[in-house]
Amino acid sequence: MKSSGQFVEVVFPIPQRRYFTYEVPGDIDFDIYPGQRVVAPLRNSPTVGFIVNVNSTKPDGIKIKPIIEIIDPTPIFPAELFSFLKKLSNYYLTYPGKVLHIAIPAEYQLQKRRRICITGSSENEIPEFYRPLYDKISKKGDVLLSSLKRYFDTPYIKKGVVLLKKRGLITEYPTFQKRRQKGTVQKIIRLSQKFSESEIEINKLSKKAPRQWEIINVLRNSNGVLKGEKVNRFSQSALLSLIKKNFISINKVDTTIDDLWREYNIKQKDVTLNSDQESTFNKIKDSIVSEKFSSFLLQGLTGSGKTEVYIKLIKEVLMSGKSAIVLVPEITLTTHLAGRFHGEFRDRIAIWHSYLSRTQRNVVWRSILKGDYPVVIGARSAIFLPIPNLGLIIVDEEQESSYKQKGMDPRYHARDAALLRGKESNATVVLGSATPSLESQYNAAIGKLIKVELPRRHSKVPSPIIHVVDLKEEYKKAGDYNNPFSSFLLEKIKEKVDKGQQVLLLQNRRGYSNVVLCASCGWVPSCRNCDISLTYHKKTSVMMCHYCNHIERPPSVCPKCDGTKFLYPGFGTQKAESVLRENFPEFTISRLDLDTTPKKDYLQSIMRKFEKNEIQILLGTQMIAKGLDFPNVSLVGVLNADIGLYMPDFRARERVFQLLYQVAGRSGRGDIQGEVVIQTFNQQDFTVRCAIQQNLAKFSNFELNERNPTNYPPFSRLALILISDLSRDRASEVAEKVVNFLRRRKGSMELLGPASAPLSRIKNRYRFLVIIKSRKDKDPNGTLLRKLLR
Structure with missing residues (x-):
């Protein structure tokens, strides 16, 4: 093999941090760069990896193998993204190959396939039983193993291939194929230029060719363009005749991204910034113009108009020829904000989240890489998208724990990753929140972030009135310890809905009941795989573990005492929904939690209906607590403010405070002053009191003073x-x-x-x-x- 004199360091998506060195063959006819994918031998098995460094000096003392194939003629990552991914790997002490691997969608990754070819051995060595298999391989010369399944069953192929290989009649080798690049392709008909110049000839069609005449008329009434199903209803012969006459043209286009926006209610607002918003915009704009890295903490009250500032900043970035990424933590926020952003940026914005199909993710990723979409809004993994000329990163609700990737490699926090990528790209980074994390507040205090504030609501409507219900007293008075709703909250719900207004209700626990409890001995069913009790789900009549998804039917007899009566103490969103429907059968009620959102299109459907006032009461977990902007919501109810307060986590109180503060801000965002009802067993608890008072500074100072002597973040x-x-x-x-x-x-x-x-x-x-x-x-x-x- 002729050598090119070049050597590359390669990483693979395996749990190793080391780089592997390979020689570049001399017959490679394009330049070699970091960021290209290669096939190289790893433990004698061809494996796809990423070039991270290119050298012209051969390392001493090691035997170097050549790479087998270079897959990409050019790098699949922009230079700044590639550099960021390597630094992210070092920052989090994770495996570089795995970081690079997750930055490309599954549909763009290569499929490893097994191929078989004939070695040319003697005919009499072929077992008669496997001759049909051998003949099929021999006829084709070189075949994919999977393609043989069209002719033979799997056990026959497996045993036959093993035997033929053992006798030296065939050999097997791996190969890599790019996945088929699928998309949603539609036909589009357009009137041609000749159409407008041939009016007399076209008029003759009304008598001679009525089907062609019908197509022309429909196109005239559709601004000269038809696509999708409307095209398919026409006669193919009539369409071909019009094409031959050069009256129309038919093209196929990929409409995958256009189809995504059909899920959102697009609206555009004409908003004038107030003095606080204008001042904040100008401070951040100066950083954008300088094209140097700066990071800001934008702290604004709920309803203060952070979104309007974001939109104006993005417009500024686009005018300078740069691009922007907007990160949001919850799928609900992506769904709701996407329509608003699309109303402003139309065909210049793409959306990215886990609900996209593999095909959609692939098409969106390729389009972003080509520079077709200079604005992206998405969940945490959007920080890895190959958007060129990055000038601005916005992290909305930066305090949210869902920005943290848990449970699988590579583990990262999207907020910190955004700051790292912004620094690598010389971009401006804006962390926005009404309740910033204590880490960000501390970083602003020591000068690592520039703090800008929106201290007033954008609307002139006063802040919501907050009512507190003591559940201890309520349960004593009602004698029912299993009802999620106080009489006061039920009265408020009825009052608001009767006025044509809407209600949001938060219960940050899904399921029907926390546990199933034997009334005789107190036995509680536990998960057989985990040390935790099972949660009862009434709708499906099962008990479920929310950690391993183990499912059991509820017991009819207690295995400990043979008792037959069971209680269902505590409550989740399912029980709350059931009680709501009993009290208000005439109202339209919907539920939003992890048990409902996996259903295809359910989330978008609920959001559209709620925005159109087709749903009067929306009940959900923390998914509904942040970022949603529905002007007709005049009441927010928190069914149990204490959930999560006593978790064994040093951030537990901070998260409860943020959740209560944020959900209260969903009320009264239109022309009506809102109300908030907070139900709690602990109204004297410091965290709950601060949330009721909406006093962020008081809570933050107390919590920081608690953490400093015990060596917890941010110290x-x-x-x-x-x-x-x-x-x-x-x-x-x-x-x-x-x-x-x-x-x-x-x-x-x-x-x-x-x-x-x-x-x-x-x-x-x-x-x-x-x-x-x-x-x-x-x-x-x-x-x-x-x-x-x-």
């Missing part, structure tokens, strides 16, 4: 090490070894554990935690912590 960095195993003893033993290893090297860092996790068993794996705390004043850049973890 330190935390690293959590999770050890899990099917054997509890093995997991405990490994956890002890990890702690002993770290204890000898921790220096000034604080080490906690090992300890059993709050949920000590999930999916039959026993879990132990080790936590490392590293003070930022002693390790400003996290260098010592990263060195320890490596």
Whole structure:
């Protein structure tokens, strides 16, 4: 093999951080760059990887194999995105190949296929039983193994291939194929230029060719363009005749992205910024014009008009020839804001979230890479999109925990990733929220973020009136400890709906009942795979584990005492919905939670109906708490403000405060002053009191003073090490070894554990935690912590 004199370092999507060096063959007829995909031998198996470095010097002391194939003639990532992905891998100590792998959609990745070819051995070595298989392979010479399934059943192929390979009659090798690039293709008919010049000839069609005449008339009444199903109803012969006469043209176009926008209610507002919005816009605009990295914390009351500032900033970026990414945490926010943004930016904006099909994701990704869409709105993974000339990143509701990728590699926080990408792109980054995270508030206080504020509601309507219901007193008075609704809240719901207004109700727990409880002995059914009780779902009459999705039928007899009476204490969204329907059978009620949203198109349908006032009461989990802007909502009810307050998490109180503060802001966003009813068992709790008072500063100061002496963020960095195993003893033993290893090297860092996790068993794996705390004043850049973890 002739050498090109070039060597490349390659990473693969495997759990390794090392780079693998390969030689570039001399017969490659295009330039080699970082960001191209290659096929190279990894443990003697051809594997797809990414070039990360190109060198002209051969490394000493190692045997170097050549790459097999270069897949992409040019890099599939813009240079700044590629650099960002490598730095993100280093920042989070995760595997570089896996980071690069998730940055391209599945439809754009390669399929590994098995091919078989004849080796030319002697005919008499062919077993008679497998001669039909051999003949089929021989006839084609070289075939995909999967293609043989058209002619033979799978067991026959498997056994036959093994035997023929053993006898040396065939050989097998892997190959990589690009997936078929599918899209939604539609025919489009257009009137041609000749049409307007041939009026006399066209008029003759009315008598001689009535079908052609019909097509012409329909096109005339449709501004000269027809597409989709309207095209298919015409006679093919009539269409062909008009094409021959050059009166019309027919083209096929990919309408996948156009189809996406049909899911959204598009509207455009003509809004004039108030003085606060204009001042905030101008401060951020200066950074955009400078084309240097700057990061802002935009803190604005709910209803203060952050969206209007975002839109004007994006328009500024587009005027400068740059592009923008808008991140939103919840799918509901993506759905609701998308229509608003599309109303402003029309064919210049794309949408990105987990509800897109694989085909849609592929088409959107390719279009963004080509520069067709300089604005993207999407969920956390949109930060990896290959949008060129990035000038602005907006992270709306930056405090949201759903920006954090959990449970699978690579783990990252989209807010921090946005800051890293903004720095790499010399772009402006705006973190927006009514209730910023304590980390962002702290970073603004020490000058790492520039703080700008919107201290007033954009509307002149006063802030909502907040009512508090003490559930302890309510339950004593009513004698019913299992009713989600106080009499006061039920009265308010009826009052508002009777006036033609709408109601939002928050219950941040799904299902019907927290547990099923034996009335005789108190036995509670638990998940057989996890150390947690099962949640009862009445609609499907099953008990479900929300961690491993294990499902059981409710018991008819208690296995502990043979009792037959069961109670259903506590409540989730299903029980709340059931009680609502009992009290208000005449009202239109819908529910929004993780049990309903996986259903195709359900989410968009609910949002459209609620916006059109076709739904009077919308009940849901935290999905409904942030970012939604429905002017006819005049009442928000929180069924239990205490959910999550006592979770074993140092951020538990912060999240409860943010949720209560945010959901209250959904009321009274139109011309009517809103009301909020908060039901709680703990109205004297400091967190609940601050949320009722809408006092962010008071809560933040208290919480920061609590965290500083105990070394919790934002004053330190935390690293959590999770050890899990099917054997509890093995997991405990490994956890002890990890702690002993770290204890000898921790220096000034604080080490906690090992300890059993709050949920000590999930999916039959026993879990132990080790936590490392590293003070930022002693390790400003996290260098010592990263060195320890490596």
